[in-house]
Amino acid sequence: MDGFEDRVAVITGGASGIGHAIGLALADAGAHVVVADIDTKLAKQTAQEIAGRGVRSLAVETDVAERDSVEALATRAYEEFGAVHLLFNNAGVAMHGSLAEMSEQDWQWVLSVNLWGQVHGVRAFLPRIREQIRRDGGDAHIVNTASLNGVVARNNAHGVYTASKYAVVGYSFVLREELAAEGIGVSVLCPSMMDTGLPTAGRNRQQRFGGPLTQPPMPIPPRREPADPAIMAPRILAGVLDNRRFIFTHPDTRSVVEEYHAELLADYDALDKALEPGYGVVS
Known part of the structure; x- marks a missing residue:
């Protein structure tokens, strides 16, 4: 991909954290942005902030764990913009605690958002992107957000999260190989610790997975300060332009x-x- 001017990007989990920072960086580069998030109020605020930078933006309430919700997102994005060139499957959640303590609902929630959310995103958008490229030419890029925990597993009380992110890395690698000849790049984003809403994501846990979490936010390791996503966003976009297999953020x-x-x-x-x-x- 040779630039972002007049490209259309869809970002799940786009209302805060990494997604918010990517959206603003894309807007500064001239891209139009669809902000998809389960938090409708925050998504609208982010979309307004992006539009204030001189591009078009749209907020869409989206539960990535629900296939029909992601299909509706794809339909809405194409109705509004007619094309999608960048898909950031970025929505994610986390829990902390030992694997032995995690309930089946805990596993279902984390995997439904972190893994199935990305599968739903690809299944909803890929057929449309393929048709768009056949019709208009050009290229596209998919970025699946994993984590450094998806590359290096450690006993850090994030076992369910780590398992989900390892799955994302494997899924992204195979998808990249499958789409390479079609002009569709795939990167897996593996950030380290950032200042995002991930530690308190349980506030939005759906009722079918047990409802909002009451456990305290995930602890921050000593001597580590979460990085500002706004600083990392240009590094992420550089990885897209270079079609990197891995996109890391912390040297x-x-x-x-x-x-x-x-x-x-x-x-x-x-x-x-x-x-x-x-x-x-x-x-």
């Missing part, structure tokens, strides 16, 4: 990924030892 997390991959390679070394004749049960 200081590189060492964490390197350490994790060193652990993987160490286990391969252990496999080599296990395959030696006479070692353990292998003969």
Whole structure:
């Protein structure tokens, strides 16, 4: 993708946090933005803020865990703009606590938003984007928001969230390979800690998943200050322009990924030892 001028972007979870910052950065680059969010009031405020930068904007109440809601979002976006060039599947939720403590409803809620929300987004928009490219030419790009937790798993009391984000990374990798020849790029966004509404996302938990959460916000690790999403948004858009497979946001997390991959390679070394004749049960 060679630029954002007059492109149309749809951002789920677009009313706050990373989605809000991406929307403003896209508006500054000349793109029109559909702000999709379960929080209707906040979505309208964000859409007004974006429109104040001289582009068109639309707020659409969207529950990404509901297929029909995302289909309605796609219909509304195409009715209003006639095309969608950028799809940011960004809506996400999180819980903290041990895996043994998580209820089935907890699992269903996190996976329904973090994984199925992205599947619903792709299923709703991809057929329309394909038809749009066949008709008008051009290209498009999909960004699925995962997390550094989807690359490096750690015992940080976010097990359900981590499982959902690992699924997003795998889903995005395969989708990227499937769409590469069609002019549709796919990136997986893996941010580290940011100042977003994620720690209090439980306030909007739907009744079918048990209703709003009463647990306190997720704790912030010591000596870590959440980054301002507005600072990170240009880095994210640069990754889109470069069609990066991964889009990272925090350079200081590189060492964490390197350490994790060193652990993987160490286990391969252990496999080599296990395959030696006479070692353990292998003969």
